[in-house]
Amino acid sequence: MVYGIDYSKQSVAVTRRTNARWVEMGRIEVRQASVSQLPFQDGMFDLVTAVETHFWWPDLAADVHEVFRVVKPGGKLVIIAEVYKGANTTAAKLVEKYASQTGMKLLDVAEHRTLVANADYSEVQVFEEPSKGYLRDRQKTCDERTRRQMTLSGGYAHGGVL
DSSP: EEEESSHHHHHHHHHHHHHHHHEEEEEEEEOOOOOOOOSTTTTOEEEEEEESSSGGGGTTTHHHHHHHHEEEEEEEEEESSOOOOTSHHHHHHHHHHHHHHOOOOOOHHHHHHHHTTTTTOOOOOEEEEEETTTTEEOOOOTTTOOEEEEEEEETTTTTTOO
């Protein structure tokens, strides 16, 4: 089963229409919700993805903790972000220039690392590839004490698939 959430009622409606066949088959469920209060039980997911969304989360630090709550021990959070503070692409520079006017919360490489480390994710590795303008943060294997993992990835190079 694939679950999706969006804060926007309109986006939820579009997603349900786009995936109507899968929704009818019971393979996809899309809910209107905020990342600040996920409508899922503790430890429900092996994998949670956030594709180009974390810049808009209401309380980024608290919301990363909320995602941690719904990820199973040994599970992963994958954040995909094509733009970040200090990225060397035209798009990233433009977004960074206007971020304060849009309400986007752009973080640099060190701030991403600190964000997830403070939320108890483990084995975070951040790789920056300035020539491609993206971050890639991939997890290694967990030991028994590891509760959750976080992966931060960037943009078109991975197409959102890790």
